[in-house]
Amino acid sequence: MKIAVGGKGGVGKTTISGTLARQLARNGSTVIALDCDPSPNMGIPLGLTHDQLLGIKPVFNFLVESGHTHHDPKPDPEDMLHRLGTTAADGVTLLATGEVVRRDDACMCCGSHASTRSLFGDLVGDGRIIVGDLEAGLNDLIWAKPASEDTLLAVAEPSVKSIDIARRAVRIGQALGLTRIYAVANRVRSPEDERAVADALGVPVFVVPEDPTLARADMLGVAPLDLDATSPAMLAVAAIATRLAESRAPAASVA
Amino acid sequence: MRVAIVGKGGVGKTTIAGTLARLLARRGRRVLALDLDPNPGLGWSLGLTPTEESVPAGVAEHTDGLPRPFAWKLAPGTTAAAELQRYAEPAPDGVTYLCPGKILGASFLEEHSLFAVREIVRGVSSSGWDIITDIDAATAVSCGRFLEFAEKCYVVTTPQSASAITARRLQDLLIAWPLTMLASMAQGEPDHTGLEPAVRIPYDESVKDADRRGVPLVDAFPQSPVVAAVDELAAQLLAADQAAERAPAG
Numbered sequence: 448m449k450i451a452v453g454g455k456g457g458v459g460k461t462t463i464s465g466t467l468a469r470q471l472a473r474n475g476s477t478v479i480a481l482d483c484d485p486s487p488n489m490g491i492p493l494g495l496t497h498d499q500l501l502g503i504k505p506v507f508n509f510l511v512e513s514g515h516t517h518h519d520p521k522p523d524p525e526d527m528l529h530r531l532g533t534t535a536a537d538g539v540t541l542l543a544t545g546e547v548v549r550r551d552d553a554c555m556c557c558g559s560h561a562s563t564r565s566l567f568g569d570l571v572g573d574g575r576i577i578v579g580d581l582e583a584g585l586n587d588l589i590w591a592k593p594a595s596e597d598t599l600l601a602v603a604e605p606s607v608k609s610i611d612i613a614r615r616a617v618r619i620g621q622a623l624g625l626t627r628i629y630a631v632a633n634r635v636r637s638p639e640d641e642r643a644v645a646d647a648l649g650v651p652v653f654v655v656p657e658d659p660t661l662a663r664a665d666m667l668g669v670a671p672l673d674l675d676a677t678s679p680a681m682l683a684v685a686a687i688a689t690r691l692a693e694s695r696a697p698a699a700s701v702a
Numbered sequence: 703m704r705v706a707i708v709g710k711g712g713v714g715k716t717t718i719a720g721t722l723a724r725l726l727a728r729r730g731r732r733v734l735a736l737d738l739d740p741n742p743g744l745g746w747s748l749g750l751t752p753t754e755e756s757v758p759a760g761v762a763e764h765t766d767g768l769p770r771p772f773a774w775k776l777a778p779g780t781t782a783a784a785e786l787q788r789y790a791e792p793a794p795d796g797v798t799y800l801c802p803g804k805i806l807g808a809s810f811l812e813e814h815s816l817f818a819v820r821e822i823v824r825g826v827s828s829s830g831w832d833i834i835t836d837i838d839a840a841t842a843v844s845c846g847r848f849l850e851f852a853e854k855c856y857v858v859t860t861p862q863s864a865s866a867i868t869a870r871r872l873q874d875l876l877i878a879w880p881l882t883m884l885a886s887m888a889q890g891e892p893d894h895t896g897l898e899p900a901v902r903i904p905y906d907e908s909v910k911d912a913d914r915r916g917v918p919l920v921d922a923f924p925q926s927p928v929v930a931a932v933d934e935l936a937a938q939l940l941a942a943d944q945a946a947e948r949a950p951a952g
Contacts, residue, residue: 455741456838457712461864486710486868500867547875583711584741584838585805607916608716608743611752615741615805622808643914668863 449572449579450691451593452631453616454602455609456583459633462661463602463684464580465492466672470688472537477575479528479540481567483587485547489580494536494670504531507545507563524569536670542566567591585612588619595624598691601648602631605640610647617648627694629653631687653690655683703943704827706835706849707884708876709858710868714886717909717919718858719836720747721932722939724920726832727795729936734786734831735793736823737801738848739838740811745801748793749918756803756811757789762818774817782825785818794918798831820848827851832939855879857897860887869897884935900938903931 452464461484468480469492482489482505490500506527515522532540544563567579568591581587593599599620603613613630620628630652632644645652658680664671672681707715716739723735737744745752762774776782790800800822802815827833835852849855855876859869873881883897887905908923915922920929 455711455743457710486871488864488867491864497863546871548871584739586740586810589805589808589810606910606913608746608913611743612741619805619808662862665862665864 448575448691449567449570449577449593449597450600451567451579451581451588451591451597452600452602453581453585453588453613454583454631455612458602458604458609458613459631459655459661460583460602461489461580462492462671463600463631463633463655463687464578465489465670466681466684467688467691468539468576468578469493469535469537469670469672470685471576471578471692472539474688474692476692478538479532479542479570479575479577480535481570481577481579482541482543483564483567483579483581483591484543485545485582487543487546489543490533490535490541491668492670492672493539493541494673495533495541497668499533503533503541503543505543505545505563506531506566508548510563521569524566525571527566528570536673564590565592567593572597585615585619588616593620593623593625595626597625598627598629599625600629600631600653600687601650602633603644603648604634605632605636605643610644613644614647617650631655653683653687655680655687703939704831704833704835704851704853705939706837706852706855706879707858708837708855708872709886710860710865713858713860713865714903714909715858716743716747716836717913717928718856718884718886718903718932718935719834720744720918721920721929722936723748723793723797723834724795724918725929725933725936726834726939727797729940731832731940732830733797734790734823734826734833735797735799736819736833736835737799738816738819738835740802740805741838742801742804742836744836745791745793745799746916747918748797748799749921750791750793750799752804753791754804754806757815757818759812759814761785761789762814762821764814764817774814774821776818776821776825782822783829785822786826789818789822794921816848823851849879852879854882856882856884856900858884858886859897859899860885861889873897901931901935903928 472478535541601613601616603609628650630648633655634657636657656679660675660678664674707719727733790798793799802819859865883899885899885902888902906928908926912919912922
């Protein structure tokens with residue numbers, strides 16, 4: 448099973464995807480957390496310390512340092528996972544696709560970065576769950592190219608800008624033939640907030656309420672799940688994990 | 703003045719860029735608000751209703767034989783000023799808004815649109831425009847090669863640790879530009895970015911309210927302390943600009 452998590456920058460993708468990965472692992476699944484952000488931070492909700500976070504070697508950077516060029520064949524994703532995966536909280540394996548550390552690395556359209564940006568598609572999802580925390584915006588969703596059996600979570604908060612991007616993420620998912628597309632309405636404070644997301648996106652919506660625990664965890668640089676696993680937002684993400692695990696066999700529908 | 707605003711997603715780049723563009727225009731400046739985010743939001747922060755149009759193919763042409771990023775030039779017979787006039791949109795307070803376009807379906811924003819805008823900006827950058835640029839979140843840096851016109855970058859941070867980590871990474875990455883920090887949603891002491899904020903922009907719920915409605919902060923909440931802080935930034939930029947103009951003469 449593969450779950451791609453996309454949306455506008457700052458809507459909470461990393462917190463939700465990292466926490467979701469841990470909750471899925473707590474429920475007994477083998478989980479790989481794939482951090483696709485060129486400024487990778489998924490280690491934070493996965494409970495890594497600051498030093499551990501900065502010690503992660505992303506696939507792209509490993510390849511550059513070992514002299515690999517984009518003319519060489521694509522690396523074997525299982526080998527990369529074995530070499531570069533970091534064990535995080537609850538037994539989740541974290542793999543980062545690539546951190547932009549030089550101006551020349553940062554090519555949005557071509558170059559060797561592309562080979563790592565398709566890791567979400569290349570890793571096999573059988574018998575394990577891959578949770579991909581995508582880069583802000585829609586580019587990475589196109590790179591990741593989820594297959595029709597994959598799950599897409601389009602995260603939005605109650606703002607016109609983030610809802611517009613989530614709406615276009617849903618459209619991309621539909622164009623790719625995905626049937627398991629959900630919206631996550633994050634930082635919801637009222638039924639109106641939830642409706643704003645639901646009406647615009649037209650797919651089943653998971654609601655994650657506004658929760659001061661998250662801001663507190665952010666300030667401290669710790670995983671919100673470790674700060675308070677029973678806070679409203681953490682319970683909401685736990686419910687998403689349960690729902691997604693239930694829906695693995697049949698096509699999903701959220702009542 | 704030609705500035706770019708960078709930082710982690712959700713830190714307030716677009717709100718700051720849109721408000722700054724409007725306030726500079728009110729001070730009588732000729733402002734070009736440039737949206738280099740393939741998921742553009744600056745239009746909303748300026749007070750426009752975004753369109754689905756992109757700068758079409760043919761404005762810039764690809765010349766074979768040159769390395770890819772340098773191979774794009776404006777098509778013969780066109781001028782940057784004329785193309786700016788054609789593809790920019792007028793925004794409130796006399797701001798001129800230019801955006802290459804947006805991702806609409808399961809395909810990337812066309813390269814030709816991005817490079818057309820780069821060439822237009824390159825062509826007009828020395829003709830008296832104040833250029834305020836908003837960039838996409840994490841790949842801010844992917845735009846490194848679109849930022850050569852900028853004289854300085856502002857990196858926006860919030861008290862959250864992830865935004866400070868991104869800011870530190872951007873410091874390493876954007877070494878070619880003078881980098882200034884803007885503290886956004888500031889509530890307490892600044893975090894450990896190694897940069898002293900030029901302006902501290904306070905946390906204000908009215909920003910969220912304006913975002914909810916998709917309207918410019920400067921219209922919905924002109925009294926917001928965020929507007930006042932961005933106006934202070936505008937004043938700093940103008941003072942620096944005037945000092946720079948005086949310098950060569952003196």
